[in-house]
Amino acid sequence: MTVNEIAKVLEELAPLAHAEDFDNVGLLVGDPHMEVKGVLVTLDTLENVVDEAIQKKCNLIVSFHPIIFKGLKRLTGSNYVERVVLKAIVNNIAIYSMHTALDNSKMGVNAKICEVLGLKNPEILIPRAKSIKKLITYAPTADAESIKLALFQAGAGEIGKYSNCSYSLEGIGSFKAGDNANPTVGTIGEVHFEKEAQINVIYSFEKEKAILSALFDAHPYEEVAYEILTLENSNQDLGMGMIGNLDVEMGEKEFLLLVKQRMNASMVRHSQLLDKKVKKVAVLGGSGAFAIGAAKSAGADIYVSADLKYHDFYQAENQLVVADIGHFETEQFTKDLLVDYLTKKIPNFAVSLSESITNPIKYL
Template identity: 55%
Template structure:
């Protein structure tokens, strides 16, 4: 199996187009055409993780965080990033990062947190914008079912909890081919007028090439008439953060103790108690201070995230309980999820969970 084959599987799990614009996801080092000897899955591709990969004969590292985040002008080994990259390149090890591509997935980082905390009735906290497109095309009635089904099979027509969604309307189409044309109906130079069906379907933007391939392959016209629009609709199943509910409401102190145990946190920094019981809980793995207002607007009783600064705790304003459980802790189960996913997809291949604890924060 080549590394690019495993990358294709990873991108089924977390399409790179799900990632935030600021992020650096995908293949960071190495040649995707190399044969894979084994996959080591980690949280951070540090130098000691590279050593582990060498020891375990894995030439492909799948990391949650990207070790290479911002641009480098020199690679001299002066810091931990450069040393890790040098060691990976010397040992011909490829590194791939998923990061916010998995953050934004409905079964990704935040759903993993919700599952760990026993939350139900979950939904995306900040649905992703500018991700839905719409295809409009026209065909003869005899071609409608075949074409529409091909578009569905390519991934079009999925809306929330529904699939195979489309809208069709009937109209009158006209055309006249020139001397170079080869019309499916009529002759060169003939003015043709006939019934046509207009088909409209939405799709996620990362599927555009696949959708167009299906359109051209299953349309009967020599020249396929189609239009693609970018929609302003928010995608309810892709986005940052998640909100759900506990089975039973809990006192604030009991809730924090439960979170500490479930997420194996070394400690929790939190805002002042509100005096209300906790039932509705918002979560956002990693640095989530930007979403405090979203958690409040969603009616959350508590918001669990990481990397909150001193003044940001004031933003709770007595409306909810803010809990900073630590960056690593909020994402700690992510690498396990990736391993489980890959093992189901390629069960007879070496998929190894890194034993290295790369959390840089320590607690007394």
């Protein structure tokens, strides 16, 4: 398989279009057409990880965090980022990053945290707004079903657990073909009236190119009339953080000790305990101060995240317990998730879990 082919498999889990605007995801180093001999999955791409890839004969590193985040003006090896990139290039190793594309995936980083903590029926904590679009098009009634089928096959009409969703209206369309036109129906220079169906389907924004291509290929008309609207609905299958429930409620301290044990955390920083039972838990891997308000609004008893500053803990306002277990600790199981995913998708391919230690934070 090539780097590109493996990237397409990864994009089925986390489309790059789902990444945040500030992020740098996808293939960061290497030839997309290079044949891959082995894949090494890591949380961070550091020099020791590149050395591990060389030792294990892996020429593709799939990393959660991007080693190149800001623009590089030179490659002289003067800092750890430049040294990693140079070593990868010299050893013909490609580097692919997923980061917030995987953060926003319903089966990504936060789903893995929910799994480790035993949270049931998890849902997206902050669904992505303005990521659902609506296509309205018009076609001869006789061709409507075949056009809808083509749109469905391209990914349109998916709502939660349902697929092939659409809405149609019938009416009369009119047009007059000009001198250089090649009309499928009607006569040049004459107004033609045609029984037509108005077809309405929704889709996730990243599928637009494929859906429009399917529309143009399937539609019989020389000129295809269509409209695209961006909906205000939030996408319940895409977004940051997750919230789920414990099978059996427990005390706050008991739950925090459970978090510390299951997430291999060296310490747990938390806001004032409220002497309440914990049932509903919100989580967000990585830096999560921005989602404290969403956790409160969702009725979470405890919010587990990382990188919280002193004043962030005040936002708990005695409505929930806010807990910081460390950035690495919230995301460490991401590489296990990716190894499991790739092993199932390409079972006859060499996929290795990195053994390199990349957490830069140490505790006394």
